[in-house]
Amino acid sequence: MINIGRINNLKISKLDHYGASLSIEGGEAEAGELVVLNKNLPPNAKEGDYVDVFVYHDSKEHLTATSQKPKVQAGEAAFLKVVQVNNVGAFLDWGLPKDLLVPFNQQQVSMLVDNDYLVFVYLDEDTNRVVASSKLNKHIQHGATIYKTRQAVELIISDITDIGYSAIINNQHWGVLYFSDVVKPLKVGQKLNGFIRKIRDDGKINLCLEAIGYDKVDSLSTKILKQLEISGGFIPLSDKSAPELINQRFGVSKKSFKMTIGTLYKKRLITIAREGITLIGKANDS
Structure with missing residues (x-):
């Protein structure tokens, strides 16, 4: 069995100067094999x-496969450029020789x-073709209800x-990132990692870009301590520093930074002064 529009792991059953036959369990193609040209195989x-290999229909509508990886697979969303518009629809560059069709009736x-x-790629059940x-x-x-805080x-x-x-979560669900939870501007189509902040009573999902609570502190603590070691025990940032400087160095909000260095101070790992933070061992050495 193969998944059209997705990367499949298939066995080479025959190989010659022309190409290869890939075995398909379940016989989705004729004789249960998929013929692939040598140029589309891994070295x-x-x-x-x-x-x-990625399985799709080529420009002649033949089922084929390639080791070339597309920018997006069926079941995923992506921000893609239109390279052609004709009487069938718009065609997007998704990294393969055959461009990806967006039919007119699928255009917002x-x-x-x-x-x-920004489009969602899927396998059209009527035509068995990958479209967007x-x-x-x-x-x-x-x-x-599948997510947890x-x-x-x-x-x-x-x-x-x-x-x-507004953001798409794991290519499946909608969520919202409030401006107050974002340190720097984001762009439509931008991909990034985030966290579930809260699942509201109405089922809607609030998001954030930094780990929550002690998960965030532990991760940032490790990063700060590592930077202190690399920097000779001192970093010219403190709870009095500008948010832009903190974000430039650590990629987090000033609130997160203050919370973390406060925890490190309570553990007696650092000292905090207006000029910056110092690793305790290095402070004693000086």
Whole structure:
């Protein structure tokens, strides 16, 4: 069995000067094999090897595979550029020779060449072809019970609103990042790691970009202590420093930084002065 529009791990059953036959359990292709040209195989591939290949339909609508990795797979969202528009729809550059189709009826707004759009890629059940849609609400769900507070997730920024950023969580659900939880501006289409801050009573999900509570402190503590060692025991940042300087060095908010150095101070690992923080051992040495 193969997953069209996804990377599959398939066995090379036959290899010659033309290409390879990849075995398909369940016989999704004729004779249970998929023929792949040598140029689309990994270097030094041998008969009997299992190879990771992306399975899709080529420009002649033949089922084929390639070791070339696309920018996005079926079941995922991505920010892609339109390279052509014709009487069928818009075509996006997704890193493969055959561009990705967005049919007219799957366009939230009319797409224009050279513009970038956030789309969801999926396997059309009627045509068995991989296509994309910018009508994200058809594919991304509101509300979810599968997440837990403080859980690490992958995010894609989808929109900028009056209160913050709308984001897609793990290619499946909607969430919101409030401006107060973001240190620097984000862009539509930007991918980043985040955390579940809160699941509200109405099922909507609040997000944040920094670990919550002690998870955040422990992670940042390690980073600060490592930087102190590298810097000879002193860093010219303190609870009085500008938020921009703190973010530039550690990529966190001033609130998180203050909380963390406060914990390190209570553990007697550092001293804090207006000029900066000093590792206790280094302070005693001086």
